[in-house]
Amino acid sequence: MDADSSxxxxxxxDPDLEIGLSLQAAERRERVFQTIKITIVWMILVAIVSFVxxxxxxxxxxxxxxxxxxxxxxxxxxGVSLASISIATILALLGALGRxxxxxxxxxxxxxxxxxxxxxxxxxxxxxIYLGLPQVGQQLSKLGMVGLGQxxxxxxxxxxxxxxxxxxxxxMTEIFRAGIQSIGYGQRExxxxxxxxxxxxxxxxxxxxxxxxIIPDIGxxxxxMQKDSALVSIMGIWEITYRANRLARKDSKFxxxxxxxxxxxxxxxxxxxxxxxxLERKMAQAYEx
Amino acid sequence: xNADPLIQVDHLHKxxxxxxxxxxxxxxxxxxxxxxxxxxSGSGKSTLLRCLNFLEEPSSGTITIGNQVVSxxxxxxxxxxxxxxxxxxxxxVFQEFNLFPHMTALENVIEGLVTVKKMPKEQAVSLGExxxxxxxxxEKRDVHPIRLSGGQKQxxxxxxxxxxxxxxxxxxxxxxxxxxxxxxxxLDVMKxxxxxxxxxxxxxxxxxxxxxxxxxxxxxxxxxxIEQGTPEQIFTAPQDERTHAFLxxxxxxxxxx
Numbered sequence: 001m002d003a004d005s006s007x008x009x010x011x012x013x014d015p016d017l018e019i020g021l022s023l024q025a026a027e028r029r030e031r032v033f034q035t036i037k038i039t040i041v042w043m044i045l046v047a048i049v050s051f052v053x054x055x056x057x058x059x060x061x062x063x064x065x066x067x068x069x070x071x072x073x074x075x076x077x078x079g080v081s082l083a084s085i086s087i088a089t090i091l092a093l094l095g096a097l098g099r100x101x102x103x104x105x106x107x108x109x110x111x112x113x114x115x116x117x118x119x120x121x122x123x124x125x126x127x128x129i130y131l132g133l134p135q136v137g138q139q140l141s142k143l144g145m146v147g148l149g150q151x152x153x154x155x156x157x158x159x160x161x162x163x164x165x166x167x168x169x170x171x172m173t174e175i176f177r178a179g180i181q182s183i184g185y186g187q188r189e190x191x192x193x194x195x196x197x198x199x200x201x202x203x204x205x206x207x208x209x210x211x212x213x214i215i216p217d218i219g220x221x222x223x224x225m226q227k228d229s230a231l232v233s234i235m236g237i238w239e240i241t242y243r244a245n246r247l248a249r250k251d252s253k254f255x256x257x258x259x260x261x262x263x264x265x266x267x268x269x270x271x272x273x274x275x276x277x278x279l280e281r282k283m284a285q286a287y288e289x
Numbered sequence: 290x291n292a293d294p295l296i297q298v299d300h301l302h303k304x305x306x307x308x309x310x311x312x313x314x315x316x317x318x319x320x321x322x323x324x325x326x327x328x329x330s331g332s333g334k335s336t337l338l339r340c341l342n343f344l345e346e347p348s349s350g351t352i353t354i355g356n357q358v359v360s361x362x363x364x365x366x367x368x369x370x371x372x373x374x375x376x377x378x379x380x381x382v383f384q385e386f387n388l389f390p391h392m393t394a395l396e397n398v399i400e401g402l403v404t405v406k407k408m409p410k411e412q413a414v415s416l417g418e419x420x421x422x423x424x425x426x427x428e429k430r431d432v433h434p435i436r437l438s439g440g441q442k443q444x445x446x447x448x449x450x451x452x453x454x455x456x457x458x459x460x461x462x463x464x465x466x467x468x469x470x471x472x473x474x475x476l477d478v479m480k481x482x483x484x485x486x487x488x489x490x491x492x493x494x495x496x497x498x499x500x501x502x503x504x505x506x507x508x509x510x511x512x513x514x515i516e517q518g519t520p521e522q523i524f525t526a527p528q529d530e531r532t533h534a535f536l537x538x539x540x541x542x543x544x545x546x
Contacts, residue, residue, distance in 0.1 A: 189344050190387035190446075194401030194453055195377045204404055208391045 053255065062256045066247055070260050073240040074268065080157065080239065081226045084164035088225075089218065091169025096176035097202070110173065117170035123231055125167055130159035130235050160232030168225055172218065179214035180206055212283050219276030223269045230265070240264050294353075295320040295488055296341070296457060301350030302363075303336055303512075310336050312512040314350070318457065321486040325499040328509035329535065334492045337509065338459050341490070342379040343372045354378045355456050377405070380450030384462040386442040388434040394421060394445045395430040401453045420448040424478050440471030444478055451482075458482065460491040496539050500524055508532045 014020075054060075098110025117125070137152030154162065183206050191201040233242035240261050248257035294317035303311035310333045318324050326334040339345040341352060349363045357375050359367050388397050395417050402413035421427045424444035434442055443463055450458060460479065464472040476498050483489060483502045493499060499506055500520040507517040508529070516529045524540070527533045 184387075186383060186385050186387040187389065190381075190383065190389070190449075192344060193342060193376065193379075193381035193383075194449065195373060195405040196401070197373070200404050204400065205389055209389075212391070 053259075056255075059253060059256055062251070062253050063260050066257075067260060069247065070240060070243045070257065070264065073238055073243040074264055076237060076239040077226060077229050077265075078268065080160055080164065080229050080232060080237070081222065083161045084168060084229070085218075085222045085225055087161065087165035088168035088172055088221070091165060092172030092176045093207075095169060095173030096180055099173065099177050100180060114170045114173050117167055122163065122167050122228060123234075126159065126163040126231060126234065129154065129163050129166075130156065133159075156232070156235035156237045159235060160229070160237055164225060164229060164232070167228075168221055172221055175214050175217045175221070176210070179210035179217075182213050183209050215280050215283060216276065219273065219280070222276070223272050226268050226272065227265055230261075294318055295322075295355060296490075297351075297353040298341070299351040299353075301337070301340060301352065302348045303333070303340055303345060304348045310512050311340065311347075314512075314514055316507060316514060316517070318488060318490060320456075320488055322505065323483045323487075323489045323491065323503045325503040325506045326490065326492045326509060327494075327496075327499060327506060327535070332509045333512040334509045335461055338461050338490060338492050341457075341459060342376050342381055343367070344381070377453065378456045380453055380455035380458045382443070382446050382450055382458065382460045382463045384465050386434075386439070386446045386466070388437075388442055388446055388449070390434050393431045393433055394426060394437070394448075397434070397445055398449045398452045401449070406453070417448075417452055420452045421445070423451065423481075424448045425474075438471060439467045440474040443467065443475045447475075447478055447482075457488040457490060460489065460493065462492050462494065464493065464495055496524075496536075508535065510535070 095110045095113060098106040099114070101107055134153040137149040139149075140146075140152065141149030180202075187205055187209070188201055191205045196204065229239065230241040233239060233245065236242065244257040244261035248254045296318040298317070299315050301311055301314040302309070314337060316324075326337065328334045336345055340347045341354070343359075346366065347361045349361050351358065351360045352375070353359075354375055355378050357371065357378060359371050359375055361367055388394075389400065392400065395414065398420055399408075399410075399413040399417040402408040402416060403410060406413075408416070418427060418430060421430055424447055426441060426444055426448070429437060429441060429445070434445070437445065447458075447463075463479070464475050467475065472495070476495065479489070479491070479498070480502050491498070491503070503520055505517060506520055506523040508515045508523065508527075508531070510531050516523065516527060516532045518528075522528075523532065524536065527536060
């Protein structure tokens with residue numbers, strides 16, 4: 001954009017400038033109109049859904065009265081997701097380095113991890129960690145290793161974060177691997193030629209470039225995780241879905257409460273993707289002309 | 290030959306799988322000498338250059354640079370520490386520049402100083418600025434590579450290699466990826482380095498540069514050294530049929546050379 005405007009201002013004498021500017025303005029008008037039209041379509045869709053629901057004994061007053069109870073769960077949803085995406089990122093980085101390493105032990109461990117986690121349902125993984133691990137802990141305690149045994153008995157929140165981290169770490173391993181592999185071989189050669197070791201090359205040259213490539217994918221994973229975090233409600237964690245479910249069952253207001261929950265997730269993901277876009281643009285600035 | 294050579298290559302072989310691309314290469318380079326490697330594409334000249342700093346691992350042979358001697362036994366990988374030591378004696382300039390796009394020009398130049406040589410940042414910056422000035426790009430110190438022209442990128446890449454203060458500079462077709470109008474500025478920097486007594490080994494198709502700047506030319510064909518000599522000898526009286534055939538079309542275009 002900067003280059004464009006400076007070009008325009010430097011060519012003040014161009015007799016065709018008027019035509020160019022008016023074409024540009026017309027294009028911009030066109031874009032604004034398009035956005036307005038799409039927004040109207042969205043509003044009509046929301047209106048239709050609302051209208052239909054109101055014909056079917058839907059009680060918006062209930063939502064109005066109880067939204068703060070469910071809204072309080074948003075902090076938990078967000079907290080669990082943020083903690084999990086952070087741990088998953090570290091796991092994914094380690095996993096990708098393992099998969100790309102020439103060491104057969106590292107390759108074996110990371111390949112096994114990715115295969116097992118991607119081949120099993122997240123819900124089963126949650127059960128294994130929350131209900132399965134304490135069994136191991138009890139056995140260890142019986143064998144006299146009480147401290148170690150207690151380590152295996154995780155709270156619901158801990159279990160949820162661990163399960164989401166492990167699960168997303170496996171999927172993100174492949175993202176990191178692809179990102180690292182997308183950096184051209186010439187970069188490694190240039191780094192080697194000035195004496196960088198393979199590890200220094202990874203840390204200083206490859207990863208900073210790879211992270212930029214995969215930021216959109218990490219953002220998408222974070223958005224998906226906010227929604228998948230609804231699964232931890234089965235352990236009684238007081239996040240959005242659990243709270244909505246609780247009221248829905250108490251007062252038989254299922255449609256009301258789950259529409260509220262759905263809307264909250266929707267808003268969270270819209271905010272996240274907006275933030276991710278900004279981050280992406282900020283990171284691109286260093287490279288832009 | 291006068292004093293001990295700075296670089297000595299003995300019986301170097303390189304196989305890519307079953308393909309024998311370098312066949313028993315031996316040559317020496319004196320300190321301050323400018324050696325140009327010429328030959329058709331696929332002749333092995335770039336591979337030879339890349340073997341000197343182990344970007345390609347030689348299959349067998351001995352490479353001596355300064356006081357570092359590396360003997361490669363077939364099937365055995367050379368010691369990593371020795372490879373690193375040899376690399377630090379050589380500076381490499383690539384055809385495709387290979388600047389680090391996430392770093393400014395100055396950061397590119399000081400990366401090796403800070404990360405490899407563990408030089409304090411301030412000292413590295415002043416050294417980096419000196420080398421950017423040498424290639425005429427001090428005013429671009431805070432600019433990222435994407436905002437540089439091809440010729441400017443290659444000059445920053447030269448500064449990056451020079452900053453490590455290697456004993457020999459290796460140039461792998463440094464102008465082949467450049468638009469014609471940008472070749473001159475890179476060749477000028479290389480000429481300047483040659484005048485200052487930098488030891489250089491250059492793989493190039495720029496015959497003008499080869500004849501004006503080099504002290505010696507080696508012609509390589511099918512992985513073998515066919516002929517070597519001063520530019521006069523090679524350009525005006527090539528001894529071997531193949532050298533003659535390779536240079537014939539070029540001599541027609543540039544009759545004075």
